[in-house]
Amino acid sequence: xxxxxxxxxxxxxxxxxxxxxxxxxxxxxxxxxxxxxxxxxxxxxxxxxxxxxxxxxxxxxxxxxxxxxxxxxxxxxxxxxxxxxxxxxxxxxxxxxxxxxxxxxxxxxxxxxxxxxxxxxxxxxxxxxxxxxxxxxxxxxxxxxxxxxxxxxxxxxxxxxxxxxxxxxxxxxxxxxxxxxxxxxxxxxxxxxxxxxxxxxxxxxxxxxxxxxxxxxxxxxxxxxxxxxxxxxxxxxxxxxxxxxxxxxxxxxxxxxxxxxxxxxxxxxxxxxxxxxxxxxxxxxxxxxxxxxxxxxxxxxxxxxxxxxxxxxxxxxxxxxxxxxxxxxxxxxxxxxxxxxxxxxxxxxxxxxxxxxxxxxxxxxxxxxxxx
Ligand SMILES: Cc1cc2nc3c(=O)[nH]c(=O)nc-3n(C[C@H](O)[C@H](O)[C@H](O)COP(=O)(O)OP(=O)(O)OC[C@H]3O[C@@H](n4cnc5c(N)ncnc54)[C@H](O)[C@@H]3O)c2cc1C
Numbered sequence: 001x002x003x004x005x006x007x008x009x010x011x012x013x014x015x016x017x018x019x020x021x022x023x024x025x026x027x028x029x030x031x032x033x034x035x036x037x038x039x040x041x042x043x044x045x046x047x048x049x050x051x052x053x054x055x056x057x058x059x060x061x062x063x064x065x066x067x068x069x070x071x072x073x074x075x076x077x078x079x080x081x082x083x084x085x086x087x088x089x090x091x092x093x094x095x096x097x098x099x100x101x102x103x104x105x106x107x108x109x110x111x112x113x114x115x116x117x118x119x120x121x122x123x124x125x126x127x128x129x130x131x132x133x134x135x136x137x138x139x140x141x142x143x144x145x146x147x148x149x150x151x152x153x154x155x156x157x158x159x160x161x162x163x164x165x166x167x168x169x170x171x172x173x174x175x176x177x178x179x180x181x182x183x184x185x186x187x188x189x190x191x192x193x194x195x196x197x198x199x200x201x202x203x204x205x206x207x208x209x210x211x212x213x214x215x216x217x218x219x220x221x222x223x224x225x226x227x228x229x230x231x232x233x234x235x236x237x238x239x240x241x242x243x244x245x246x247x248x249x250x251x252x253x254x255x256x257x258x259x260x261x262x263x264x265x266x267x268x269x270x271x272x273x274x275x276x277x278x279x280x281x282x283x284x285x286x287x288x289x290x291x292x293x294x295x296x297x298x299x300x301x302x303x304x305x306x307x308x309x310x311x312x313x314x315x316x317x318x319x320x321x322x323x324x325x326x327x328x329x330x331x332x333x334x335x336x337x338x339x340x341x342x343x344x345x346x347x348x349x350x351x352x353x354x355x356x357x358x359x360x361x362x363x364x365x366x367x368x369x370x371x372x
Pocket of ligand 1: 009010011012013014015032033034035039040041042058059060061062063064117118119120147148149152176178221265267268269288289290291294295296297298300
């Protein structure tokens with residue numbers, strides 16, 4: 001067994017699933033995430049109101065668990081009290097408890113994660129990887145995995161593996177503007193969950209989810225075409241428009257919210273390339289994430305897991321027992337280091353999905369039914 005030290009860029013569901021799998025077979029993992037805390041697109045956002053803090057799941061609303069391994073994990077989360085079925089959204093819909101980010105928080109607690117650490121580039125020096133980012137350089141690592149949205153991965157990947165970069169380039173994401181509104185009293189005339197009402201793709205009373213604090217808190221997610229049209233609008237303007245759309249769906253005037261905000265998910269939903277995960281054996285570089293399978297939490301987990309399974313084989317390759325050196329962090333240099341030369345390397349392995357059908361609907365709008 002030859003344990004390797006992996007750097008995983010992105011500590012969302014895919015990156016953490018990959019980290020879990022790698023750690024299980026004896027590899028060492030350090031994750032880097034630009035966020036200040038766990039969640040990624042499964043984040044929970046808090047707003048202050050005169051009645052106290054109100055939480056909103058402003059990314060993923062729920063998740064399904066059909067893959068048998070993922071279902072096993074979700075059941076374990078359920079037994080631990082951090083996930084619960086949510087039948088209002090569907091027969092096999094689950095949510096994190098008390099917030100969607102709880103399961104990611106639990107997964108992240110098992111690993112070394114460098115939060116608030118934006119990675120901007122990679123350099124390969126003497127068969128080792130070094131990461132450059134907001135907090136200087138970090139390394140050396142034996143292998144690197146990118147577990148970030150395709151649009152953010154492409155610039156980093158393309159410099160080291162042209163084929164992977166090209167795959168990421170084809171995976172265009174659909175944006176999603178999300179409004180969050182708290183009211184001092186329950187709104188009349190609205191079902192606790194509804195879809196496809198005018199410009200609204202999905203709206204839910206957040207407090208209708210299991211394990212949430214009481215209070216009238218609504219999450220309103222705009223359709224992909226609406227979000228694309230208003231992509232560069234100000235959050236204030238978008239918040240006002242989504243509030244008006246909610247009133248229109250209610251068919252009556254609604255009270256002024258006691259707190260309101262809008263969040264733009266620029267890279268919200270990717271149809272999925274169908275590759276599952278990407279790995280280049282020669283330079284020990286890989287990629288995982290929902291964009292390789294489909295726009296769902298479960299797809300992100302499966303993608304991360306697939307990559308870990310592929311890399312588990314590396315541990316079984318004959319080789320000397322190596323005690324990996326500690327990760328060193330270097331302060332940013334005054335002048336940036338020269339960019340690494342472009343190397344065209346064929347990807348040695350493109351793991352393909354076998355269980356989950358790819359959501360290859362490039363160019364078409366992704367509706368909320370895609371999560372079902
Ligand atoms: C509005 C919205 C609604 C959704 N609704 C649902 C739903 O109801 N059901 C469902 O199943 N799925 C839903 N999804 C999709 C689901 O959230 C994603 O498929 C899943 O969370 C993706 O996980 P991931 O790990 O691939 O990516 P992410 O969760 O995006 O994780 C990537 C991580 O990488 C970090 N990062 C990015 N770039 C860098 C960098 N350069 N350096 C360091 N860190 C970096 C980010 O901070 C992030 O934490 C929704 C998504 C959105 C946005």
